[in-house]
Amino acid sequence: QSVLTQPPSVSGAPGQRVTISCTGSSSNIGAVYDVHWYQQLPGTAPKLLIYGNSNRPSGVPDRFSASKSGTSASLAITGLQAEDEADYYCQSYDSSLSGSLFGGGTKLTVL
């Protein structure tokens, strides 16, 4: 089964650094396929945060960074701010699915 696994929740105090992991398999992250990240603020549509493993679209603060290694990827947020409280999703292509696959999402709570 094609799955991207994320922790259900993470938390951190303002100013701290948090990371969110995304674990896949050889049919998605572990293959040649890139990982992308989205931020979904409460009551809104998801917004692209990172594309192509580590690229930030224009307007995304450099407090957000991401990387990929093997069958996993991670999103890091430094200098945590209250406005970062949201759900975060990873996404990749899966060759078994022949389409796009999302992680289950991680709820970030800013303490």
Next chain:
Amino acid sequence: QVQLQESGPGLVKPSQTLSLTCTVSGASISSGGYYWSWIRQHPGTGLEWIGYIYYSGGYYNNPSLKSRITISVDTSKNQFSLNLYSVTAADTAVYYCARAETTVPTYWFDPWGQGTLVTVSS
């Protein structure tokens, strides 16, 4: 600035067809270079890719839904549409349309429409 807007009924009866349209502004679907996508989010849960279509009409669907959906494009109206057949309560979700940018074979979605809640209930 590219914007997408979903439209369609908010309530569909079980066994009927869910039909949604996404209207694109700020870009022309027929210009190519992007895929136009449907994604849904069940209440309180994560995101599920439904499928995407190219301006020429070629499309790819999530195998879990493949037999129940069609995606079509109307370049004259700069719109693309989703039909989901024989719906059940499990199809209740917020449905988003989004533009998919690609470096083959990977796709990412940007921007997204605001989403529309479709409830399946008698």
